[in-house]
Amino acid sequence: MRSDGQENASVVRLTINDEEVEVADVAPTTTLLEYLRLHRRLRGTKEGCAEGDCGACTVVVIDPDAPGGPRFRGVNSCLLLLPLLHGKRVYTVEALRGADGLHPVQESLASALGSQCGYCTPGIVMSMFEACYRRDLDAPWKLDDQMCGNLCRCTGYRPIRDAAQRIAGACPEDRFAAALARSGDARPGLAYRRGAQRFWIPRTFDECFALMAVHPDHRLVAGATDLGLDVTKGGARFPALISVMALPGLRAIERDEAGAWRIGATVRLADLEDATDHALPPLARMLRFFGARPIKNSATIGGNLCNASPIGDLAPALLALGATLVARSSAGERAIPIDEFFVGYRETALRPGELLVRVEIPALPQHVRASAYKVSKRREMDISAVAAAIYVDVQSGVVASARLAFGGMAATPARARKAEAALVGQPWSQASCEAAAAAVAGDFRPLDDHRGSAWFRRTVAANLLRGMYEDTLAEPAPRLPDRPTGTILRAEVLP
Known part of the structure; x- marks a missing residue:
């Protein structure tokens, strides 16, 4: 029982393609994809990679608590644990089938000749479905961002992108828009058990802390994009999972x-x-x-x-x-x-x-130079070999303070203290950045792995510091580009 005296549900309740479903007979670590294909026989949704990279498993969930009101969200069903969908409304590609013919998304993809073998098509359709009902696709790079999670190895991306561009932001007044409009609070509590595995969705902090104390072997779970990999790739079967997604106040974004x-x-x-x-x-x-x-x-x-x-x-x-x-x-x-x-x-x-x-x-002062970089083999959907961010406070042409942070260079994300010391008190110039680049070798001892050798990582880190002077000349802080330009390995800074 919750601390407010109300009982949590003991079965997972969700709505799939406008049909209410109760689930009591599957393990809490069952993914949404497994449930759709094996238990509901909704086999349009495919498994390609089982790690959220290919997009063949994409379905759409209504998020009733999104900033600005309810919205559709395309998600990777191969990673989402079924209990996380408790109280939610899910749509698969089968839902788009209607008595009056194809959905505009399907018509657009078909007319653009955007499908060949068809294996990836259901996931592409559902990403386009989200785009169809988004009102904020106001820049070309945003549409690219919307679709970059769907891989296709035979059609080529031009017809797919053309099809998505035709329907992006169309927002038709149909049964899906009506379902979106009537969506309310969907954060019911849950206390689910199957065999030796248990899954809770507490709605109060008191309840959450009590569960954490009683079950010291628990794992907290939020979006499950990493924990889901433990399940799909590592075969993990956690005895006690506690979701934090229904706790009050944790989805707020405030700026003073x-x-x-x-x-x-x-x-x-x-x-x-x-x-x-x-x-x-x-x-x-x-x-x-x-x-x-x-x-x-x-x-x-x-x-x-x-x-x-x-x-x-x-x-x-x-x-x-x-x-x-x-x-x-x-x-x-x-x-x-x-x-x-x-x-x-x-x-x-x-x-x-x-x-x-x-x-x-803290607030970012106007006189601060700040930038960030991600070095990886692919522009999108890739893990960093090196990630870096810089914050340089320049006053009267002299570096008053600096924070240079790196990922992929040590066992933890960390600051390059020696490189920072090489900057502080020096004129803000290309020469001072060269000194920081030379000093960074003393800050880290990276490992060799399949994403890059230690030599590669040290060289990249030094080169990023060499380039930071030119990249942070803009005043005030630079805007995002409409679309990334230059090398695919870095987030460009434009004046």
């Missing part, structure tokens, strides 16, 4: 008059990207290249930080921006400077019984 930010831990990265677009360029720039839209529609800022991956893309940006992370437990809140948060490989400073509730970012 001075320009400081307070970001709830369960804010989805797609919403964070939209909110920080021109207001916080270093973070927004990193989010642009973080991953495909279906990943960003599920992944959260808190999940990315608590995962504590040394190659997590957000950590360098937040280290450079001097963020503070706020943890909460039954004893109250505790502020943790982000410099002290990552304590070892995939280890954080969170104590037993604590969870991350908020990220606070």
Whole structure:
């Protein structure tokens, strides 16, 4: 029973293609894709990679709590655990079939000759479906971002993009728009059990902390874009999973008059990207290249930080921006400077019984030079070899302070302290950046792996510092480009 006296549901209830469904007979680690194909016989949705890279499994979920009101979100059903859909409305490609013929999305793709073998087509259709009902696709790169999570190996992308461009933002007044309009709060509690596995969705912090105390073997789960890989690739069967997605107040994005930010831990990265677009360029720039839209529609800022991956893309940006992370437990809140948060490989400073509730970012002064970079083999949908972010406070032509942060260079995301020291007190010039580039070799001892050798990583880090002077000449902070230009390995800065 919840602390407010109401019972949590013991079965997973969701709506699939406008049909209400109750689930009580599958493991909590069953993915939505497994359930759709094996239990509902909805086999239009395909499995290609089982790790959120190919997009063949894309379905659409209504998010009733999105900023600005309910919206459709394309998500990777291969990663989403079924209980996370409790209380939600899901649409698969089969839902688009209507008595009056094809949906405009299907008509557009067919007329553009955007399908050949057809295996990837259902996922492409559902990403286009989300685009069809989005009102914010006001720049060409946003449509590219919408569709970059769907791979196609035989059609070629031009006809697919042409088809998506025709229907993007069309927002037809149909049964799907009506379903979107009547969506309300969909955060019911859940206490689900199947065999030795249990899954909870608490709606209050008191309930969440009580569950964490009683089940010390628990794992907290938010968007499940990383934990889902443990299930699909590692075969993990967690005994106790606790979702934080229904806890109150954690999806808020606030900015005060001075320009400081307070970001709830369960804010989805797609919403964070939209909110920080021109207001916080270093973070927004990193989010642009973080991953495909279906990943960003599920992944959260808190999940990315608590995962504590040394190659997590957000950590360098937040280290450079001097963020503070706020943890909460039954004893109250505790502020943790982000410099002290990552304590070892995939280890954080969170104590037993604590969870991350908020990220606070101080205002970015106009005289600060700030930028971010992601170096990877592909422009989109790839893991960083090196991620970097810089923050240089230049006053009267002299560097007053500097924060240079890197991912992929050590067991944790970390600042390049020696390179920072080489900058502080020096004139802001190409020569000072060269000195920082020479010093960075003493900050890190990266490893060799399949994404890059230690030599490659050291060379890339030094070259990024060499280039930062030219890249941060803009005043005030540079805007995002309408579409990435230049090398595919970096987020470009335009004046």
